[in-house]
Amino acid sequence: MDTILISPTRYAHLPGACTHLxxxxxxxxxxxxxxxxxxxxxxxxxxxxxxxATEGNTARQAVRRCEECQTALT
Incomplete structure (x- = not known):
C-alpha cells in the first residue's frame, strides 16, 4: 500500500480504489x-x-475505512 488518503469526513481511502473519489x-x-x-x-x-495525516492537511485523522476501498483490497 503506497498511500492512505484521509477525507474531511474522517474516512481513509486508497488512491484509485473507489469510484466516488x-x-x-x-x-x-x-x-x-x-x-x-x-x-x-x-x-x-x-x-x-x-x-x-503526515502530509497535506496534517490535522486530518481517519477512524474508518471506505468500504469500496476495503473491497478493492480483497
Whole structure:
C-alpha cells in the first residue's frame, strides 16, 4: 500500500480504489494523506487507533475505512 488518503469526513481511502473519489478532489487543505504508511495501519484503523495525516492537511485523522476501498483490497 503506497498511500492512505484521509477525507474531511474522517474516512481513509486508497488512491484509485473507489469510484466516488477522483484524484483532483484530493488536495490540501481539505484532505490529508500518509505516503508509505506503516504496515498494518489500514487494518488497525478505528476510533481507538486513528491514522493521522503526515502530509497535506496534517490535522486530518481517519477512524474508518471506505468500504469500496476495503473491497478493492480483497
Amino acid at each position: 477522483t484524484e483532483e478532489l484530493v488536495t490540501a487543505p481539505r484532505w490529508g494523506w500518509i505516503p508509505t504508511p506503516p504496515a498494518g495501519l489500514w487494518d488497525r484503523l478505528s476510533d481507538s487507533f486513528p491514522a493521522t
